[in-house]
Amino acid sequence: MTRLGILGGMGPAAGAEFYQRLIAQTPADCDQQHIPVVLWGDPTAPDRSTSLLSGDDAPWPSLRRGILGLKAAGCDHVVIPCNTAHFWYDRMAALGVPITHIVDSVAQELAAQGVEHCQIGVLGTPATMRLGLYNSRLDSLGWSCIVPSEQQMTDLVQPAIALIKSGQTASAHDMFETVIESLIDRGAQAVVLGCTEIPLVVRETELLGIPVINSIDSLARAAVKKFTQ
DSSP states (O other): OOOEEEEEOSSHHHHHHHHHHHHHHSOOSSGGGSOOEEEEEOTTSOOHHHHHHHTOOTTHHHHHHHHHHHHHTTOSEEEOSOSGGGGGHHHHHTTSSOBOOHHHHHHHHHHHTTOOSSEEEEEOOHHHHHTTHHHHHHGGGTOEEEOOOHHHIIIIIHHHHHHHHTTOOTTHHHHHHHHHHHHHHTTOSSEEEOSTTGGGTOOOSEETTEEEEEHHHHHHHHHHHHHHO
């Protein structure tokens, strides 16, 4: 592989954070040893969670345009630092450029940390939670996903994600920590940050003695592995 495409902009800070973490995790001693990338940042893509829950396909033209743009720019692999966009994964992958599925990267990270065949907590957007993006892939691999209650989604998770999108991150961390603690109380032996904006404020790799897996880092590690193996 020679050039990595990053389909970003969903939101903009998550795409930028992914690129920073990709650089930090790349084993390089000089500029020339880093991975060549093209960052396609399109924040005009309609909100993925809203569209999924309302039953429309509004984000697809933007997603399609981004993948084809990265392909035309010579990218031979693509990553998408937006969990909810992966509900369109099969259609994007059919456009002719390989894409790493973000949930697969999380599964690899869970296994690498020895977290296998147990209950895990997952945080994400309303669509990611209600439509089972993680459950559908991880349950078949031996994990059982625990998700926040509808009340927690309404009172804590959704408002905290909105705060991050508007640049008001001061109180978002405590809101997420409250939900994470409740998932641990319900039996979670690891917690997955299944929205790429959550790691912008929750930077711990462990809380209350259990691993916290963030999907930005797992996706970056998967990309580095593909380009260095």
